[in-house]
Amino acid sequence: MTFAATVLTLYPEMFPGPLGVSLANRAREEGKWSLDTVQIRDFAIDKHRTVDDTPAGGGAGMVLRVDVLAAAVDHALSLHPDCPVIAMTPRGKPLDQARVRQLSAGPGVTVLCGRFEGFDERIFAARAIEEVSIGDIVLSGGEPAALMLLDACIRLLPGVMGAPSSGAEESFESGLLEYPHYTRPAEWEGRTIPEVLRSGDHAKIAAWRKHQAEVDTRSRRPDLWERHKGVRVQSASGARRENEDQGQ
């Protein structure tokens, strides 16, 4: 099945951009995913092809018009009725690997890119659109965020990544950051590769990697660490309850 990516944007020339090289490009050539861009301006209704207007209540910048957006979204929905519509906005729910995994397992995604101050809020009441942010930063538009979202989905499509296990072990899949990596030369500027990684003892290596992942997550991402600990405590008490229920 081809993963159908549709991008609604005022700057279609920004696509495929970085998705036109390397693994993503090869996957597109192989038909694993497709890309269609929709020019939002094509859905403007006046002779000047206006897509934005001043914010109600005053203030800086311009806001994307709801009537123009709705016409563009409805067009995309007619092309791919089963694909979720995602608007890229710093006001959205932070994107995470779990959502990326769900999306990549589906038929595709329709991505709405904002510019200016953002979207007229009524579009979200009138259409089923998920608002997604790629982090607590403000970009000049949703296009780079859309490229990130698509990149994350595409690399998970079957047959796109070389070694499937590298997906399961990497950062966030277990709720932790991934362990650190090393390769030859064994010594560089006086720094050596941790001895255990050269021991050939696979059990010891796995234990070391797990420990490092925990240490690094704890120091670099206390938020992830707290959640991970919570999940561990919950699943341990769940297991205890189950054993108690079974009279063990």
Ligand code: ADE
């Ligand atoms: N557009 C502007 N900033 C953004 C962000 N952080 N995430 C998604 N879309 C955006």
